[in-house]
């Protein structure tokens with residue numbers, strides 16, 4: 001076996017963070033996508049087997065995951081609920097606009113010269129790409145969450161010339177950045193690591209499914225657009241729908257069942273064994289305040305976790321400069337709302353399941369059995385799901401889209417039946433099933 005990261009991808013464990021591409025001295029690493037849209041690194045014939053990509057890869061790391069007593073929670077200084085006071089940022093944001101308010105403050109206070117973010121370009125399907133910004137005016141077009149994979153760290157080479165930069169990233173991106181800093185000195189210019197909470201990314205072909213439900217043409221997809229009105233129906237932040245906006249000006253609104261019903265089908269195995277939903281290596285973390293109290297579910301709010309003194313000072317500076325409003329929040333509510341106990345269980349089950357494939361790579365990812373007792377029925381279920389994913393990747397893109405459309409229609413049909421069924425009939429059926 002070659003001394004490079006190809007084996008990580010071959011075994012479904014690449015999170016497409018981009019760290020290996022950034023470190024490779026021979027430019028031998030590129031990214032590919034399978035028919036379902038799983039993104040992974042591949043190595044070409046220029047490889048000289050120097051082993052640097054192996055050293056930097058967070059999926060192969062042997063120490064990072066031991067950093068905190070509870071790796072699912074990490075170090076927490078404070079938790080807040082807040083929002084940006086800038087109307088343009090707030091209205092255009094995914095949640096409370098905290099992420100963009102942080103970047104605006106850092107640029108204005110001249111604490112950074114550049115920031116690495118990501119952005120969606122319109123296309124059929126749309127293209128999600130990492131992006132280096134050097135100007136406050138570029139911030140707005142990079143707002144909102146892109147739920148499909150993006151190799152953020154691939155562009156980090158372009159920022160080596162700056163003294164101080166900020167990086168916005170998912171937990172796997174931030175882990176890749178930590179490893180890069182450890183190995184290559186020039187990347188110690190990442191002064192602010194702004195993390196997003198991350199449940200998973202969805203394989204890219206889900207975008208083709210959404211376009212197919214609307215119309216053919218080049219478009220952008222907003223996966224959760226808040227404050228949308230369609231006819232007489234109003235969608236607040238809490239039930240924010242998908243909005244597909246075409247270059248020619250038309251807009252389609254799809255209720256969030258179109259995304260939620262496809263989540264399991266489009267989740268790649270790497271995300272199944274990811275413990276770091278709460279982005280434990282960032283200075284400051286931003287997410288949606290699911291399950292928390294005193295939240296503006298109508299217009300939007302962000303949950304904020306400060307993890308380092310840098311992150312704590314930054315959030316206090318923003319508050320004191322009136323860039324944001326901030327209220328204290330509660331850790332129990334955060335952990336419950338983000339389903340951290342359930343995640344420990346599912347990571348344990350999936351890590352056990354993945355070892356049933358032949359020749360697994362030597363990675364902590366398969367040793368995460370945090371839960372002592374895993375029911376046999378659970379491992380059987382995940383094994384079936386894993387095999388289904390592997391089989392689905394062998395289908396053509398067209399067949400995957402058709403399969404997904406059928407699945408969405410079935411979910412909508414079942415939801416409607418449940419909605420219209422008299423409650424007493426439902427209870428009767430439940431009691432018969434439970435007998």
Ligand SMILES: Cc1cc2nc3c(=O)[nH]c(=O)nc-3n(C[C@H](O)[C@H](O)[C@H](O)COP(=O)(O)OP(=O)(O)OC[C@H]3O[C@@H](n4cnc5c(N)ncnc54)[C@H](O)[C@@H]3O)c2cc1C
Pocket residue numbers: 092093094095096097098099100101117118119142143144145146147148149150152168169170173196197198199200201286287288289290302303
């Ligand atoms: C794949 C994904 C999964 C998520 N899962 C959860 C979850 O389970 N629970 C939860 O509470 N929150 C989750 N979030 C975070 C949430 O959706 C918002 O991104 C977060 O609340 C920030 O909102 P904001 O209004 O402050 O940001 P905005 O002001 O809208 O700015 C968003 C920022 O995020 C950056 N960004 C967008 N997509 C990506 C990406 N794929 N990779 C790196 N940077 C990106 C943008 O460049 C921009 O800087 C997820 C986000 C993503 C991208």
Ligand code: SF4
Pocket residue numbers: 003004005023024025026027028029043046047048049050051052053054
């Ligand atoms: S082993 Fe070295 S040359 Fe080969 S892909 Fe990895 S970093 Fe590049």
Ligand code: SF4
Pocket residue numbers: 005008009013014015016017018019020021041053056057058059176
């Ligand atoms: S460094 Fe990141 S992109 Fe490269 S193989 Fe590892 S996980 Fe994949």
Ligand code: SF4
Pocket residue numbers: 015170171172173198199200201270271272274276277
């Ligand atoms: S779940 Fe983990 S591996 Fe998957 S995209 Fe999010 S941070 Fe990366």
